[in-house]
Structures are given as structure tokens and as C-alpha cells.
Amino acid sequence: MEKLLSQVEKYILYTLVFLLPFFIPSISTNAFVIPKLALLAGLIGIVLLVKAVKIILTGKLDFFVSNYDLPVFLVAASYVLSTYLRTPNKMEAILLPGAATIIVGGALLFYLINQLTGEEKKNLGLVLFSGGVIFSLLTLLSFAGVLDKIPQLPAYIRAKGFTPEGGFLPGAIFLGSILPIGVGLFLSEKEKVRKILLGIAAAILVFGLGVSIYNLIPGRPFAPRFPSISFSWSIAVDALKESPIFGVGPGNYITAFNRFRPLSYNQTDLWAIKFATASNFYFTLLTEAGMLGFAGIVLTLLTFYKNAKREIKEQRLVNWGFA
Numbered sequence: 511m512e513k514l515l516s517q518v519e520k521y522i523l524y525t526l527v528f529l530l531p532f533f534i535p536s537i538s539t540n541a542f543v544i545p546k547l548a549l550l551a552g553l554i555g556i557v558l559l560v561k562a563v564k565i566i567l568t569g570k571l572d573f574f575v576s577n578y579d580l581p582v583f584l585v586a587a588s589y590v591l592s593t594y595l596r597t598p599n600k601m602e603a604i605l606l607p608g609a610a611t612i613i614v615g616g617a618l619l620f621y622l623i624n625q626l627t628g629e630e631k632k633n634l635g636l637v638l639f640s641g642g643v644i645f646s647l648l649t650l651l652s653f654a655g656v657l658d659k660i661p662q663l664p665a666y667i668r669a670k671g672f673t674p675e676g677g678f679l680p681g682a683i684f685l686g687s688i689l690p691i692g693v694g695l696f697l698s699e700k701e702k703v704r705k706i707l708l709g710i711a712a713a714i715l716v717f718g719l720g721v722s723i724y725n726l727i728p729g730r731p732f733a734p735r736f737p738s739i740s741f742s743w744s745i746a747v748d749a750l751k752e753s754p755i756f757g758v759g760p761g762n763y764i765t766a767f768n769r770f771r772p773l774s775y776n777q778t779d780l781w782a783i784k785f786a787t788a789s790n791f792y793f794t795l796l797t798e799a800g801m802l803g804f805a806g807i808v809l810t811l812l813t814f815y816k817n818a819k820r821e822i823k824e825q826r827l828v829n830w831g832f833a
Contacts, residue, residue: 515564519557520630523622526553527634528641531684532648532674536664540606542676547608550615557622574625577813584806586617588799589760597759607786609760609798635691642688643711646718649673649681653721671732673722679734682722685715735780737767742788745770746797757800763787766797 530546538544565571593603593610603610623634651657652672666672673681692712699705725732737745748770749758758766764786775781788794796804 512564512568515560515567519560519564519622520626522553522557522560523619523626524634524637526550526619528637531641531645534667534674536666541664541666542674543606543608547605547611547615550619551611554615554618554622558618572625576624577817578620578810579624581806581810581813582617582620584809585795585799585803586614586806588756588803588806589613591802592756592759592799595759596753596756597762598765599761602761603759607761613760636695639688639692639695639711639715642685642692643714645674645681646685646715649718649721650714653725671725677734678722678725678732682719682726685719685722689715689719735783736787736789737771737775737780737785739789739793741772741775742790742793744772746788746793749797750800753800755800755802757796757798757803760798763794763798 526549530549533545533549534541535545537548589603589610593600597603597610605611623631626634648657649672652667652670657663657672658668658670660668671678675681675684689712692708692715696705696708696712699708724730727733736742745766749766752758764784767785788797792804792807795807
């Protein structure tokens with residue numbers, strides 16, 4: 511029974527990682543956010559339930575730790591506390607835009623994936639890469655105008671500039687993030703047919719990434735606009751003056767923007783636009799989750815730097831014949 515439950519956990523995680531990038535059914539008014547949040551919360555909830563049943567049946571709890579556990583916990587805890595203590599509209603933090611649900615769900619997903627074995631994590635990488643290829647294929651079909659010619663599809667899928675993330679910027683970030691996984695899988699594969707298939711899949715992903723980047727070029731119709739770094743910093747500082755530890759609350763950036771934007775902003779060509787995020791994720795997190803959330807991010811970056819430095823040193827020792 512324990513082995514069966516472990517298999518169920520594993521395949522639910524595989525399903526979640528595979529579907530999440532392009533899961534956009536028309537079950538809500540916002541097909542790009544709410545369905546993904548529902549899938550994330552629902553499948554993680556099922557995995558935790560299965561894990562609880564396994565603990566009850568076996569009477570033991572195995573938990574593998576990593577150097578990133580504390581930083582991830584700090585970021586997730588900051589969003590939970592900020593949602594509870596600061597956010598005036600809890601539904602915005604949880605459902606739309608759902609920043610708290612995304613961060614907490616991502617943290618739980620990190621801990622669950624960390625419980626997999628090395629081979630299972632490698633298979634999960636292949637599953638994630640496969641989902642990214644489908645994501646890229648949908649982006650390419652939309653860019654080529656193919657999806658627009660299928661009347662049975664929902665209007666938001668046939669819309670010009672469609673991507674499964676609802677924009678080319680998040681699409682480019684996602685595809686760029688998983689491209690190294692595809693390259694690693696391709697280089698490590700020994701079987702010829704699988705290597706060819708992985709090469710074709712990687713090419714599809716590269717083309718999708720290229721289309722996404724092309725549409726981000728300033729002057730293109732779908733090129734994003736953000737407030738400048740100076741404006742974002744000014745808003746973050748004023749928000750921290752009011753609530754330094756917990757920020758203004760997840761999903762509440764637009765309120766901070768309306769309250770704390772400098773008067774000089776009204777002299778720009780964006781004066782009539784209200785932004786729901788800063789110019790970058792770090793200033794958005796600092797504004798919404800305060801110093802507690804920012805401390806988690808800083809600790810994450812320091813841990814990454816420390817681990818990378820150690821691995822580079824170990825690799826040099828191997829190359830020099832000392833290990």
C-alpha cells in the first residue's frame with residue numbers, strides 16, 4: 511500500500527507540472543489565472559491528502575531537506591501573514607490576481623518535488639519540458655494565425671497575440687527558464703531516436719521563445735510597458751514606511767501605486783495608466799510582502815550563490831585531479 515500511495519503522489523505531481531503551463535479551460539471569466547490556481551491548489555491538496563493517509567498507515571514521516579527550505583518558507587510565510595494582516599480584499603490575494611495562492615502553492619510544490627528521488631526528478635524535468643513544448647507550439651500556432659481559423663475554439667484562444675500565459679513576457683520567461691532543461695536532456699540522451707525527438711522538441715521551444723522575444727521588442731503591438739525603476743522604488747519605499755514588515759498585502763500593489771506614485775509620474779506619457787506590478791518582481795514583492803518577503807528572496811539568492819560557488823570549486827578540484 512505504501513508503494514502504491516507513493517506512486518499516486520508521484521504521478522499527480524507529474525500531471526500538475528505537465529498541465530500547469532497550458533491549462534486554460536474556459537471555466538471562469540479569467541481563463542489564464544483562475545484555472546491554473548484551481549489546478550495548483552486542487553492537485554497539491556490531493557497529494558497532501560495521499561501523503562497524510564500514507565503517514566497514518568505506515569506510522570512514519572520521511573522529509574528530505576535542502577538548503578533552500580528556509581528561504582522558501584520565509585517567502586511563503588510573508589505572503590500568508592501579509593494576506594491575513596494587511597490585504598484589505600482577501601479574495602484578490604487568493605483568487606485574482608491570486609499572488610498569495612501562487613507563492614504558497616509554489617512553495618508547497620517545491621517541498622513535494624524535493625521528496626522525489628534523483629531519477630524521479632529527472633523524469634519530472636522531462637515532463638516539465640514536454641509541457642513547455644506544447645506551450646511553445648500553441649504560441650507558434652497563434653502567431654502563425656492557425657488558431658484564429660478554428661471557429662470551435664474560445665474567443666480568447668483565437669485572439670491575436672494569444673499565449674497560454676496570456677502574454678508574451680511571461681511566456682518568454684517560462685520558455686527561457688526551461689530551455690536549459692531541454693538542452694541538458696538532449697546532451698545526456700544516448701539513444702539515437704530519443705535524442706532526435708528531444709532535438710526537435712528543443713527546436714520548437716527555441717522558436718516559441720524567439721517569437722515571444724520578438725513580440726517584446728519596443729514598438730511591437732504587444733510590447734509590455736512598466737513604470738520606471740525610479741517610480742517603482744519610490745512606491746516601494748513609501749509603502750514600507752507605512753508597513754515595513756508585511757508590506758501593503760498581496761494583490762494590493764495597484765492601491766499602493768495610486769497612493770504613493772510620485773507627482774512627476776503625471777508628467778510622463780503613462781500618466782493615465784495604473785499598474786498592478788512594479789517594473790520588476792523584486793520591487794513588487796518588497797511593496798506587497800514587505801521586508802519579511804524580501805529577506806526570503808535575498809536569502810534565496812545568497813544560498814544559490816553559495817551553492818554555485820561550492821559546485822564550481824568542486825568541479826575545478828575534479829578537473830585538476832584532486833578529487
